[in-house]
Amino acid sequence: MLSKEELNRYQRQIILPDFGEIGQQKLLNAKILVVGVGGLGSVVSLYLTAAGIGQIGLVEKDIVSLHNLQRQILYREDEIGQSKLGRAIQTLKRLNSNVRLVPYNCFLTDENAVQIISDYDIVMDCTDNYTARYLINDTCVKLNKPFIYGTIGDTKGQMAVFNYKKPCADYRTLYPNERELVAQGNVNKGVMGVLPSVIASLQVNEAVKIITNTGTVMKDTLFVIDLLTLETMKFKLPAK
Secondary structure, X not given: OOOHHHHHHXXXXXXXXXXXXXXXXXXXXXXXXXXXXXXXXXXXXXXXXXXXXXXXXXXXXXXXXXXXXXXXXXXXXXXXXXXXXXXXXXXXXXXXXXOEEEEEOOXXXXXXXHHHHOOOOEEEEOOOOHHXXXXXXXXXXXXXXXXXXXXEEEOEEEEEEEOOOOOOOOHHHHOOOXXXXXXXXXXXXXXXXXXXXXXXXXXXXXXXXXXXXXOOOOEOEEEXXXXXXXXXXXXXXXXX
């Protein structure tokens, strides 16, 4: 049963067709883990918090840097040098004090991935390296958890929903050669400042659809967009 405050706060979602109070209650009961609170994670965490997800876990160990501010909209100039996780928690609490925010001041590793991910319904991949993505994928496959992938670079972004309703595709379906990708290392590419907001918004949209059972989930489909041309493409991935 939604409170009067919740009915007022979420009214624009509640009045949507096929959503209603039942859909909002599902969001309030949901638990979502956000791995990485940088460009993608800034927007993902803001919109999940605004939507009223009941519990949001945040995995982050970096500090705020000046070069982050061009695209990581969760942070401000006077927060440079401070913990991203600490600043994110404080900002998100100011947006919606009813959401339970769980901080994980660490990197996701082989040692802690199962323990952290097992408590959540959906994992949002907002990382920027191949090692983390394969770890998220393999842990979600092991625990039978869906995860929503996003990546950005230059003017192009990708998004997909993996490991959702078997048979299904996962990250290894898209990139089977882990050794080759990891060996490339992380290359700092340019990125258009607005690009994380586009991809992250699509990630949150998929999470809301999964939780509320509304719309058509982008299952086993890779979505690609180029902001220079606004050209979009969809690639169907084989389920396994």
